[in-house]
Amino acid sequence: MNGNKVRRRVGKYEVGRTIGEGTFAKVKFAKNSETGEPVAIKILDKEKVLKHKMVEQIKREIAIMKLIKHPNVVRLYEVMGSKTKIFIVLEFVTGGELFDKIVNHGRMKEDEARRYFQQLINTVDYCHSRGVYHRDLKPENLLLDICGNLKVSDFGLSALSRQVRDDGLLHTTCGTPNYVAPEVLNDRGYDGSTADLWSCGVILFVLLAGYLPFDDSNLMNLYKKVSIVPIFGLLFSYSMMDVCLLDMLLYVQISDAEFTCPPWLSFGAAKLITRILDPNPMTRIMIPEILEDEWFKKDYKRPVFEEKDDTNLDDVDAVFKDSEEHHVTEKKDEEQPAAMNAFELISMSKGLNLGNLFEIEQEFKRETRFTSRCPANEIVSKIEEAVKPLGFDVHKKNYKMKLENVKAGRKGNLNVATEVFQVAPSLHMVEVRKAKGDTLEFHKFYKNLSTRLKDVVWKTEDDMHDDNNQG
Structure with missing residues (x-):
């Protein structure tokens, strides 16, 4: 990007290397050529989005990120579209994932874990107050900025309160198995706020313990020597059997909240985790109670920030239009x-x-x-x-x-x-x-x-x- 030729330019942004990649999108490092500010640009292929009928999901993700303006949420700057691509310009978060700390240094001390957990609960509380349920809170979606502050990312599976059915519940089963609440898995409907809190409880457990409370990693030992087994009247190969048994055993673990707090946890921390990881969503602790919990309240400071009510969703619809007047200019030069x-x-x-x-x-x-x-x-x-x-x-x-x-x-x-x-x-x-x-x-x-x-x-x-x- 400082060479003689710009590899790619999208509007006012000079686009560089790929920093993330998924089935339907790539995330690239970029620089605002007017301000020099680094950003991340999520690039989606319009044809794939239309083919897989993801237009409404993408619009919802963009709308949610525009609605959520919190210091602990990855900021969305703008949305642009070309004839073939959708460009979502995001804050470039340089501190890595929160769980890099666990990978590199093991479990955290309680004071450090508490600070991150306080930021997480504040963010989730703010989202819920705006009628937004994340539904995929997990380590990969918790980033740190250069000052070490938490940044929640990836609202691709989030739901809005208007998606709640007449019974007052959400019904889409989604999320990452190790972090999903039991009521989400039983397919009878769930409350988005209590489901998000369960995921927060799993995250707190991992911060303090250094490992997952519900994990299928050691269940393989139960059937390593078996090559073919009957399940539900059908014969599955070894690899298919692995998936089925692991999923069933993990489901049982989560549904019954089968976990044990490690002995090094303080009584207050263990008690709070146990109250959050309550398999019954009706008796599970809620955010107002968490805010009053003695372990949680230590050195607690509620974030103070100015919230501007200037949400404009005009560009969300514009990026899907075929009219040239709505398209951003793309320039490419990849000879070098x-x-x-x-x-x-x-x-x-x-x-x-x-x-x-x-x-x-x-x-x-x-x-x-x-x-x-x-x-x-x-x-x-x-x-x-x-x-x-x-x-x-x-x-x-x-x-x-x-x-x-x-x-x-x-x-x-x-x-x-x-x-x-x-x-x-x-x-x-x-x-x-x-x-x-x-x-x-x-x-x-x-x-x-x-x-x-x-x-x-x-x-x-x-x-x-x-x-x-x-x-």
């Missing part, structure tokens, strides 16, 4: 590898990296990088040569590659995205990122790839990290 500026390099460092996972394979990352002194074209060719014998189809576009394993793994086909960036005229950085599939399989793939690229790799990310520590 994208150049990296200093801010982007800093944002890739381990302390600010948004890519750490919080899951069973905590020691494995979903993205990694290496530097090379080889020309960019040669790097791309060498990667292609290396991955084809490993069973990957290769799709190239300039200095980006999408690698798809033709053989399905335990979480579907492993898809890997790579991109070559120019750091200096004779130095390139290569990012290798899991786009889809299992993290453990990605880790094994990268080990094989790095072995095959010995003549290309100059330094790995770990080498660069060691150099920084020595410096």
